Amino acid sequence: MKKYFMLSSVLFLSGALAACNGGDEENLENAGEVAGNNANESNESNESNDDEVETGEVETDVEATGDESVELEIWIHQTNEDETAFYVDRIDAFNEAEDDIHVTTEVIIDDGASAYSDSVNASLVAGELPDVLAIDGPYTASFADADVIQSIDEYISDEDQDDFVDSIIQQGTYDGSLYTLGAMEGSAGLFYNKEIFEEEGIEAPTSIDDAWDWDEFLDVAKELTTEERYGLNLFFDDVGEFMTFTGAPFIWSNNGALIAEDGSTADGYLNGPESVEAFEFVSTLFDEEVVSQSPPETQFQEGEAAMALTGPWMGLMAEDADMDWGIIPYPEKERAVSPSGSMAYGMTADSENPDEAYELLAWMTNEESAEGLSEVTGMPPSRESVFDSMEKYDDEPWSVIREQVTETAQARPATPAYPVLTDAFSEIYSAAAQDVDMQEIADQEVERVERELERFAD
Amino acid sequence: MGCEEIMKQKKLLKSHKSQEAFTGYLFLAPALVLLSIFLLYPIGTMFYYSLTDFYILSPDDRSFVGFENFIRIFSDAQFLNAFGNTVYFAVIIVPVQMSVALGLAILVNKNIKGRTFFRTAFFSPVVMSLVVVSILWTFLYNPSEGLFNEILGAVGIPEQPFLTSPDQAMNSIIVMSIWQGAGFQMLIFLAGLQNIPEHLYEAAEIDGASMWQKFLHVTLPGLKNVSLFIFITITIAAFKLLVQPMIMTQGGPLGSTQSLVYEIYETGFNYRDVGYASSMAVVFTLIVLIVAIIQRKVASEERGS
Numbered sequence: 052m053k054k055y056f057m058l059s060s061v062l063f064l065s066g067a068l069a070a071c072n073g074g075d076e077e078n079l080e081n082a083g084e085v086a087g088n089n090a091n092e093s094n095e096s097n098e099s100n101d102d103e104v105e106t107g108e109v110e111t112d113v114e115a116t117g118d119e120s121v122e123l124e125i126w127i128h129q130t131n132e133d134e135t136a137f138y139v140d141r142i143d144a145f146n147e148a149e150d151d152i153h154v155t156t157e158v159i160i161d162d163g164a165s166a167y168s169d170s171v172n173a174s175l176v177a178g179e180l181p182d183v184l185a186i187d188g189p190y191t192a193s194f195a196d197a198d199v200i201q202s203i204d205e206y207i208s209d210e211d212q213d214d215f216v217d218s219i220i221q222q223g224t225y226d227g228s229l230y231t232l233g234a235m236e237g238s239a240g241l242f243y244n245k246e247i248f249e250e251e252g253i254e255a256p257t258s259i260d261d262a263w264d265w266d267e268f269l270d271v272a273k274e275l276t277t278e279e280r281y282g283l284n285l286f287f288d289d290v291g292e293f294m295t296f297t298g299a300p301f302i303w304s305n306n307g308a309l310i311a312e313d314g315s316t317a318d319g320y321l322n323g324p325e326s327v328e329a330f331e332f333v334s335t336l337f338d339e340e341v342v343s344q345s346p347p348e349t350q351f352q353e354g355e356a357a358m359a360l361t362g363p364w365m366g367l368m369a370e371d372a373d374m375d376w377g378i379i380p381y382p383e384k385e386r387a388v389s390p391s392g393s394m395a396y397g398m399t400a401d402s403e404n405p406d407e408a409y410e411l412l413a414w415m416t417n418e419e420s421a422e423g424l425s426e427v428t429g430m431p432p433s434r435e436s437v438f439d440s441m442e443k444y445d446d447e448p449w450s451v452i453r454e455q456v457t458e459t460a461q462a463r464p465a466t467p468a469y470p471v472l473t474d475a476f477s478e479i480y481s482a483a484a485q486d487v488d489m490q491e492i493a494d495q496e497v498e499r500v501e502r503e504l505e506r507f508a509d
Numbered sequence: 510m511g512c513e514e515i516m517k518q519k520k521l522l523k524s525h526k527s528q529e530a531f532t533g534y535l536f537l538a539p540a541l542v543l544l545s546i547f548l549l550y551p552i553g554t555m556f557y558y559s560l561t562d563f564y565i566l567s568p569d570d571r572s573f574v575g576f577e578n579f580i581r582i583f584s585d586a587q588f589l590n591a592f593g594n595t596v597y598f599a600v601i602i603v604p605v606q607m608s609v610a611l612g613l614a615i616l617v618n619k620n621i622k623g624r625t626f627f628r629t630a631f632f633s634p635v636v637m638s639l640v641v642v643s644i645l646w647t648f649l650y651n652p653s654e655g656l657f658n659e660i661l662g663a664v665g666i667p668e669q670p671f672l673t674s675p676d677q678a679m680n681s682i683i684v685m686s687i688w689q690g691a692g693f694q695m696l697i698f699l700a701g702l703q704n705i706p707e708h709l710y711e712a713a714e715i716d717g718a719s720m721w722q723k724f725l726h727v728t729l730p731g732l733k734n735v736s737l738f739i740f741i742t743i744t745i746a747a748f749k750l751l752v753q754p755m756i757m758t759q760g761g762p763l764g765s766t767q768s769l770v771y772e773i774y775e776t777g778f779n780y781r782d783v784g785y786a787s788s789m790a791v792v793f794t795l796i797v798l799i800v801a802i803i804q805r806k807v808a809s810e811e812r813g814s
Contacts (some may be wrong), residue, residue: 169778172565290759344673347654387790471780
């Protein structure tokens with residue numbers, strides 16, 4: 052008995068201490084000290100990847116009555132500093148423009164793998180989500196299905212919605228309702244080294260109408276491959292979402308699909324004949340040794356690969372490397388399809404101020420944001436009007452990206468089972484580099500997807 | 510009077526004792542509180558979650574599913590593959606890493622020039638972050654530009670797909686892991702070696718024992734306790750394999766380097782299936798526990814004989 056008493060009194064004591072701490076924090080008026088505290092806390096919990104950034108001015112508007120001011124929180128992802136700086140600037144501008152809304156920003160590291168979603172998941176379980184958060188586009192459905200984010204149908208005007216390219220609306224829509232919007236779109240094409248193409252006397256198509264079909268693509272890749280150089284770089288060491296982003300159009304282009312239209316099953320789709328044929332085509336690229344399984348990071352910039360199938364960021368890298376480069380549309384089979392999708396914003400279902408939260412979401416995805424972000428990241432904008440206002444997209448090579456985004460872009464499937472589906476896809480896709488039966492691998496992976504789909508079947 | 514006095518003293522003594530106990534518990538408190546919050550509570554919730562269908566995106570909507578998760582584990586090809594890979598990793602790395610560490614310890618225990626340099630050199634990989642080491646070795650293993658293949662190429666051996674072939678990837682990770690870890694066990698072996706009394710070697714010499722015999726009959730028995738400690742710690746560490754495949758291969762190619770812990774991590778965080786991941790973690794805990802118990806049993810029997 053005594054022992055238990057001791058233990059409980061100790062627990063009580065520690066509880067009281069914790070309570071004291073909490074009180075102290077609340078009482079601290081000085082923003083600097085609060086930030087310091089937060090830093091300590093995050094160190095203790097080993098979450099040094101979280102960074103609290105206070106934006107806007109420190110409450111100087113004494114005249115405004117505190118009651119009218121709405122506090123919002125937004126989470127943004129950080130992949131590179133320029134991009135983050137841009138987001139923070141935009142939020143600062145929002146704070147300045149809106150007298151009665153004050154937004155706090157939290158920057159969360161996004162390593163391209165799962166660091167960002169790990170943070171979001173943890174906060175979700177703890178029930179501490181912000182009002183607006185950045186979400187990787189294809190994950191919209193899973194957040195919407197779980198009622199973590201809410202539909203923005205009733206907030207957005209038709210006119211505004213029309214300005215977004217179709218693929219962004221497709222990406223943000225689940226079950227007939229629109230949930231997320233992004234300021235930038237993604238796309239991928241064949242970046243090519245003009246010098247090498249000239250040497251080899253190969254003419255590069257510059258519009259979707261003359262896009263190569265698979266056979267032409269393979270032939271050219273073979274022709275460009277020499278002792279010292281690969282014809283193509285597929286960045287096959289980048290296992291994960293990148294694979295689904297750049298690889299899925301091979302299937303769509305062959306009139307295949309990753310999952311049934313109604314999202315009920317992947318059986319007969321991800322492992323269907325059209326899909327397997329597409330996987331086998333990728334396999335052929337490896338059999339013919341026109342592409343490396345673990346390419347060095349700067350293979351393309353150093354002329355060790357003549358073409359690279361990747362996103363617009365390669366344009367900036369090629370520019371930095373001072374090379375003469377261009378973009379060839381994504382190769383096609385039965386129809387022209389191109390990759391699509393990028394980070395988007397959703398507003399959480401629990402937000403206490405949905406009207407203001409939408410205002411913030413709309414601000415982060417308006418023309419100014421879309422154009423500025425495109426300039427900083429090199430990613431195409433998500434709005435038609437911004438394409439019109441950016442001269443860069445009128446001419447080659449970026450005109451190819453514009454054409455793809457506005458005409459052939461297809462969003463990745465909107466299913467709550469997406470986390471498992473995309474993993475299954477990249478398992479099959481990456482197996483194309485191995486000497487295996489693609490049908491067998493596809494069947495195995497479909498089994499996993501089917502089991503995951505059961506969770507969401509009602 | 511006398512009686513009362515004694516009673517009083519007894520009471521005093523008692524209160525003094527309980528006061529002492531109280532102080533003792535007070536000293537224990539910080540550790541106890543931390544252990545409860547960061548170890549006992551998570552372990553408890555793990556057992557609880559393993560019996561539910563906890564999905565991260567709907568934390569409030571979880572229901573009790575009994576042993577369903579556990580039944581699923583044993584027919585889950587992915588889990589079984591990860592289990593097999595982890596056992597393979599452990600079975601290879603435990604004896605090899607121990608031998609390498611012992612060999613290094615004996616070498617740097619010799620009275621040779623630059624002994625301190627070698628000790629530091631062999632130990633230095635241990636100080637480096639495993640993540641950094643994994644990234645560096647990924648470069649070394651690169652087929653076209655990596656150092657290893659360049660060396661092999663210079664002596665006429667064709668390019669090896671160290672990390673991109675399902676047959677080689679796990680072995681490549683094992684080699685790297687031994688390079689990174691062996692220095693630590695070397696240090697412990699070294700301490701053990703220096704604890705063996707010199708006169709035993711002298712006696713063996715007088716009996717005309719050869720180098721090998723001295724090693725077999727003096728050194729090895731002298732290292733028994735140290736070896737046991739190293740054996741158990743390497744085994745448990747081997748079962749916890751995570752960072753190397755995560756950084757170097759993402760569990761591929763063809764799942765050949767997927768480890769148990771990595772599988773648990775992916776299931777819980779990437780696929781958001783906390784319930785199922787917890788049940789895997791329970792199974793993992795039991796496996797490690799059983800291995801540790803068997804090792805202890807075997808060791809204590811040996812000690813007894």
